Every structure is written in structure tokens, then in C-alpha cells.
Amino acid sequence: MSLNVTIIIQILAFLAVCWLTMKYIWPQILGAMEEREKKIADGLAAGDRAEKELSQAQAKVDTLIVDAKDQAIHIKDQASQMATKIKDQAKSDALAEKERQLNAAKAEIEQEANRAKEALRQQVSALAIAGTEQLLSKEVDAQKHAELLDDLIKEI
């Protein structure tokens, strides 16, 4: 059990192995471990963020849907109002047209009746003149008695 040069060999070997470990083993393995740790932490943070963003988006979607519903209701109301308006307009237009046509027809009928009366009157007066002429057997000067005749016609 003697101490000898083996010690020195072992010291050198130990320092060499330490140096090699420091150079070629430790940084690579620990680096990979730390990188993985970072990746996992980043992944978790990203997950949290995504979750938050999702809930924000969900809230946004909800408000959008509510808005859209409101808008749809509004549009529907407007449309039905417009429809009622158009319907009423059409109805009143139709009534007015009916009235107009009715009046026109009435006027035409009246006109026609007046014209017929006039013609009738003329014919009656002519007949009266002719009758009178024949009765008197005497020519009545139409010119002279125009005034008289007119009165007569009016009476008829």
C-alpha cells in the first residue's frame, strides 16, 4: 500500500477527463436540456396566449352575432314598414284611378245625354217649325221669327 507515481498519472488523467467533459459533454447535454426546457415553457406560454386569444375572439364573435341579429331585426322592420307603405300607396292609387275613371265615364255619359237632348230639341223645333208652317200654310220667315223660335226651343 505505497504511494507512488500512480498518483501523478491519476491526477493528470482526472484533469484530462474533466477537461474533456467540460469541452465535449457537459455543454451539449445541458444545452439540449435547457433548450427543451425553454421550448416547453414557450409552448405553454403560447398555449395560454392562444387560449386567451380564443376567448377574446369568442367574445368578439358573440358581440358581432348580437349586432347582426339587431341589424337583421331592424332591416326586417324597415322592410315590413316599406311593404305596408307600398301596399297603402298602391291601394290609394288604385282608388284614385277608379274615381277618376268613374268621373270621366260619368262626364262622358252626361255629355252624350246632353248632346242627344240638344239633337232631340233641334229636331223637335224643326218639326215644330215645319208643323207650324204647314198649319199656317204660310211661310214663316225663319229669320224674322228666329227670336221667337229660340224662345220656343228653350221652352221645349
Next chain:
Amino acid sequence: MADKEYTGVGGYIEHHLTNNVIELVPGNPFWNVHIDSVIYSLVLGVLFLWFFRRVAKKATSGVPGRMQNFIELIVGFVDDQVKDAFKGNSKLVAPLALTIFVWVFLMNFMDLVPVDLLPAAGQQVGINYMKVVPTTDLNITFGLAIGVMILVFYYSIVIKGPLGYAKELVTHPFEAKNPIAIIALAPFNLLLNVVETLAKPISLALRLFGNLYSGELIFLLIAVFTLDMAVTELFTTLGGPLMGIGQFILTFIWAAFHILIITLQAYIFMMLSLVYLNMAHEKHDAH
């Protein structure tokens, strides 16, 4: 030495505890090399480097393979211990801790190889002496401890400066404000610090050596049960089977217990090295 006869129980044990020596300078015992310790130690060191390097080269930050997982378990464990015990810059110290832990563990692990297996194989090829557990050789444990102490001195000087370190050696642990008292206390401080500094590597080396040497000795004592028994004797005599079974059971129990010891000793060696290196980083002037 090879011509010495080893007979009986004492001879058997003595033979097992004798290193294979190469005399670099014949007649000068300092230049003897325990070639078996050196070779086993280096082979295990290279095994450690090769095994870890293989994983380090392919180390991925993605999903690790089974091998990488295992290595990362060890590296992560050592890294945690370093972070706990050592407050300085751990660029060199953490790999040092890993080296100590794994290498010492591997050297200790040789203790679990059946005591006669490798020496008997060696004798078949003409190697008469072989001690397979490097950490049962004081040279190896002192080599490691002195390697740690070299770094302790290095860091003490780099961190505190040569003067700062020298000042610490003569002004601590007994502190005084009075200049005369400081000078009066200096020799005692220096003496205490020298003793303390010397005690560090000695305690490191002897603790590891003592545990492993005694463990190996107990394996050898258990192996003596069936020493010099012929294989036929194990089955034909009354005592043979009893001895064989007894040896098996005792070896098993001691080996199972020894798994704990070899791991614990590797861990203690690593932790104490970290503590010593941390002390080298601490400045006493702060308080």
C-alpha cells in the same frame, strides 16, 4: 514479487490486495506504477467519456431517446447538486462534478464484479497480480482528491488574488482589529489553515479508499468460504453445499448493500469536492 508463494486464507487475501507493479526506475519505489489501477481507471474513464459523448453528439432538444433520457437524468441530478452547493461560475465545476460522480461510481462498481473473476482470467493469460477496483488503491483516491485540491488552489488564487488568499490564510479564522493582535494571531491562523487545507484531500481520499477497501475485503472474506474447494467437493461432502449456499447468500446480501455504498461514496466525493470548491470562491472580507 511474482515468486512469492500465497497459501491459505491470509495468502489468498494478500494476493488479491496486491497491485500489479511496473518499476519504471528499479530500486526506487516512488517510480513504481500500479498498472492495474491505472488501466482499470483509464478504461472506465474512457468508457464514461465515450458513453456520454455518444449521447452528447446526438443530444436533441426535442423528444429524447431512451439513452439520452438516462444520461439527462444523471446530468440533471448533478446539475441540481451543483446549483445547491456551489454558488460560483459552474462552467468547469459542474462538468468536474459529473466526472467525479460517474467515474468514481464506475470505479466503485468494479467492486461488484465477482472478486475472483477478472484476476483468475488474468492468471490464465499470465498476469499474476490484478486489483480490479481502482478506488481500493490509495494512489487513485489521492489522485482524484489532489486533482480537486489543485482546482481549489487555482480558484482561491484566481478569485481572491494571490495576496487576498495569503491574507486570508493568516487572518482567519481568528480575527482581530488591533494590528499587534493580528500579527500575534497570524501563526495560529496559518497553522490552522494549513491543517484544514491538508485535511481536505486526505479526508476525501481516505474516506473513499477506506469504504471501498473494507468492502472489497469483506467480499474476499466471504469468498474464503469455499477457498481451495474442488468443484466435486461442493456436492460430495457434507460441508460443501452448506458453504456454497452460505457464500452465495452472504455475497448477495453484501453486494446488495454495497450498491448503496458505492453510489453514496461517489455522491459524497462529488458533494465534498463541490463544498471545497465553493469555499474557495467565498470571500471572507465581506463580513
